[in-house]
Amino acid sequence: MNFQLTKEQEFVRKMVREFALNEVEPIAAEIDKEHRFPVETVEKMAHYGLLGVPFPKKYGGAGGDHIAYAITVEELSRVCGSTGVICSAHTSLCGWPLWVYGTEEQKQKYLVPINKGEKLGAFGLTEPNAGTDAAGQQTRAVDRGDHWELNGTKIFITNGGYADVFIIMAMTDKKKGTRGGVSSFIVEKDFPGFSIGKIEDKMGICASSTTELVFQNCIVPKENLLGELGQGFKIAMSTLDGGRIGIASQALGIAQGAFDETVNYMKERKQFGRSLSKFQALQFEMADMKTRIEAARLLVYQAADMKDKGLKYGPNSAMAKLFAAETAMYVTTKAVQFHGGYGFIKDYPVERMMRDAKITEIYEGTSEVQKMVIAADIFGK
Amino acid sequence: MALKIIVCAKQVPDTNEVKIDPVKNTLIREGVPSILNHDDANALEEALKIKDQYPDTHITVVTMGPPQAKDLLIECLAMGADEGILVSDRALGGSDTWATSNALTAAVKKIGKFDILFAGRQAIDGDTAQVGPQIAEKLGFPQVTYVKEFSMNEKNITVKRALEDGYEVIQLQMPCVLTTIKELNTPRYMTIGGIYDAVKRDIPTWGARELEIDLNTVGLDASPTNVFRSFTPAPKGKGMMLECDCEKDTAKVLLEKLVEKHVIS
Numbered sequence: 001m002n003f004q005l006t007k008e009q010e011f012v013r014k015m016v017r018e019f020a021l022n023e024v025e026p027i028a029a030e031i032d033k034e035h036r037f038p039v040e041t042v043e044k045m046a047h048y049g050l051l052g053v054p055f056p057k058k059y060g061g062a063g064g065d066h067i068a069y070a071i072t073v074e075e076l077s078r079v080c081g082s083t084g085v086i087c088s089a090h091t092s093l094c095g096w097p098l099w100v101y102g103t104e105e106q107k108q109k110y111l112v113p114i115n116k117g118e119k120l121g122a123f124g125l126t127e128p129n130a131g132t133d134a135a136g137q138q139t140r141a142v143d144r145g146d147h148w149e150l151n152g153t154k155i156f157i158t159n160g161g162y163a164d165v166f167i168i169m170a171m172t173d174k175k176k177g178t179r180g181g182v183s184s185f186i187v188e189k190d191f192p193g194f195s196i197g198k199i200e201d202k203m204g205i206c207a208s209s210t211t212e213l214v215f216q217n218c219i220v221p222k223e224n225l226l227g228e229l230g231q232g233f234k235i236a237m238s239t240l241d242g243g244r245i246g247i248a249s250q251a252l253g254i255a256q257g258a259f260d261e262t263v264n265y266m267k268e269r270k271q272f273g274r275s276l277s278k279f280q281a282l283q284f285e286m287a288d289m290k291t292r293i294e295a296a297r298l299l300v301y302q303a304a305d306m307k308d309k310g311l312k313y314g315p316n317s318a319m320a321k322l323f324a325a326e327t328a329m330y331v332t333t334k335a336v337q338f339h340g341g342y343g344f345i346k347d348y349p350v351e352r353m354m355r356d357a358k359i360t361e362i363y364e365g366t367s368e369v370q371k372m373v374i375a376a377d378i379f380g381k
Numbered sequence: 382m383a384l385k386i387i388v389c390a391k392q393v394p395d396t397n398e399v400k401i402d403p404v405k406n407t408l409i410r411e412g413v414p415s416i417l418n419h420d421d422a423n424a425l426e427e428a429l430k431i432k433d434q435y436p437d438t439h440i441t442v443v444t445m446g447p448p449q450a451k452d453l454l455i456e457c458l459a460m461g462a463d464e465g466i467l468v469s470d471r472a473l474g475g476s477d478t479w480a481t482s483n484a485l486t487a488a489v490k491k492i493g494k495f496d497i498l499f500a501g502r503q504a505i506d507g508d509t510a511q512v513g514p515q516i517a518e519k520l521g522f523p524q525v526t527y528v529k530e531f532s533m534n535e536k537n538i539t540v541k542r543a544l545e546d547g548y549e550v551i552q553l554q555m556p557c558v559l560t561t562i563k564e565l566n567t568p569r570y571m572t573i574g575g576i577y578d579a580v581k582r583d584i585p586t587w588g589a590r591e592l593e594i595d596l597n598t599v600g601l602d603a604s605p606t607n608v609f610r611s612f613t614p615a616p617k618g619k620g621m622m623l624e625c626d627c628e629k630d631t632a633k634v635l636l637e638k639l640v641e642k643h644v645i646s
Contacts, residue, residue, distance in 0.1 A: 007452075011459065011576040019570050049573035062573035072573070 046117020077253025081356030088246030094121025160211030193218030204355035420501025470588035475601025
């Protein structure tokens with residue numbers, strides 16, 4: 001057991017922290033307020049290799065590992081939860097299934113530009129009637145001989161409005177249900193019959209793009225089936241196992257960011273003739289917050305490490321996401337409280353951080369779904 | 382154009398985090414993160430910009446310091462430099478600027494021919510601004526300090542040299558030594574891929590033996606500079622703003638105050 005980061009991982013933290021402080025933090029409040037997707041930041045992240053961290057150089061990636069990737073999302077989210085999830089959805093939910101299930105041709109055509117950040121990625125599983133119950137897919141893919149034809153609607157798709165490449169689940173054989181009846185497809189935004197539907201107006205992560213995807217007789221080439229026919233549910237579930245490391249890292253970063261803001265505020269803010277940092281009741285709360293953050297960090301890095309080592313990590317990524325998300329909500333709520341009235345106004349970043357934290361308990365499996373995954377590992381399905 | 386560029390860089394304590402020991406009057410270095418000296422980052426960035434323009438350019442970064450200064454070279458490689466060399470030896474410990482420039486000049490000679498040597502104006506820990514110019518003198522090459530703008534063509538280099546009240550435009554030929562200031566450029570970040578390559582790289586360490594240097598010219602004993610005492614200056618008293626209705630009245634009050642304090646009689 002070794003709890004030290006490698007030299008590479010330490011340098012990744014140093015680099016991403018500098019990048020986040022100089023390029024992301026200065027505009028974080030503005031893009032949140034304007035609900036503006038930070039296209040310029042995404043271009044810079046691509047340039048510095050932040051959009052393909054855990055993938056081999058052979059496929060345009062940075063040649064890093066999943067701990068370095070977790071650190072990347074954590075450090076971005078420490079100053080801006082929206083920017084963190086743009087990176088996470090792109091890498092975990094689009095890059096990863098292409099890397100694991102893609103053919104060599106698909107990797108060259110899609111994974112290389114995804115990893116280089118020349119193209120942005122997204123993932124479409126959720127539907128109006130298939131959220132937590134992902135098996136209730138209504139999007140259909142029909143074999144038309146020389147192509148697949150997709151019909152249906154996906155909702156709440158992160159990066160939806162700006163992605164170039166989508167990994168889409170669709171029912172190919174309803175009789176078989178989820179086990180064998182769902183398949184995955186690589187869909188480009190310019191395919192005929194594909195369009196962006198409603199753009200969601202959210203409570204938090206307002207600078208990220210969350211949209212509906214509409215498929216109306218959408219024509220998808222035969223060679224864009226990802227993995228084997230009927231393997232889609234497995235692809236989706238294994239992708240989400242990894243995606244949860246990304247969201248857990250986002251939650252961890254948000255919690256750390258809110259904590260750091262609160263430490264600084266407590267040193268400066270004086271009440272009853274002394275700074276807030278001198279009040280033991282508050283000190284104890286801060287000690288509790290820091291302990292939870294460190295525990296979350298260990299869970300997140302452990303899940304990432306297990307993934308790198310090829311171990312079964314699904315229950316661990318569920319535990320990491322469950323705990324990190326609840327920590328993010330706990331810490332940001334306290335952070336707002338400790339800022340008093342200033343915490344409730346938008347001049348201080350903890351207000352945004354608290355709004356951003358909430359979604360980490362919901363997307364890529366709610367906290368309740370994480371408990372289902374963990375319980376299934378304890379008692380069997 | 383395939384240029385050979387050498388960049389001299391130094392690992393320094395992050396001065397944002399440095400405190401002075403009130404008893405010993407020395408910098409407390411324990412637990413203070415080390416960083417690439419700011420002006421040196423500008424030196425490397427200018428070299429990298431030249432490499433962006435002329436991709437066959439080869440950049441060697443050389444640093445003198447303890448073994449952990451290798452981290453600085455990893456950072457420079459991850460930003461895009463081609464090679465890093467660590468000059469490190471117990472015999473070099475305690476070197477002042479004269480002794481340091483002796484060691485670095487020997488290292489530069491060992492690296493071989495170059496077209497441009499960039500060095501940061503000064504390091505934030507010592508603030509001397511002497512090492513770069515000393516290397517140039519010892520090599521016998523032309524130098525320009527405080528470079529705030531740089532341009533070049535096949536034949537020569539044109540730089541703007543910052544002065545307190547303006548700037549000089551200077552044209553010079555290669556090889557030359559230039560010391561850089563922060564106005565010159567904005568240093569780039571490391572790339573993630575660059576980090577993974579850089580950590581794997583073999584970074585040579587050159588000691589006094591590899592440099593074939595006379596031990597009487599390096600180290601503490603060979604250093605002509607002695608620091609007798611360093612101290613934190615006592616904070617000055619608060620200034621006083623004289624605000625009167627008109628300038629004449631202000632001058633009158635000022636005169637009274639100066640007489641009162643026996644500055645004038």
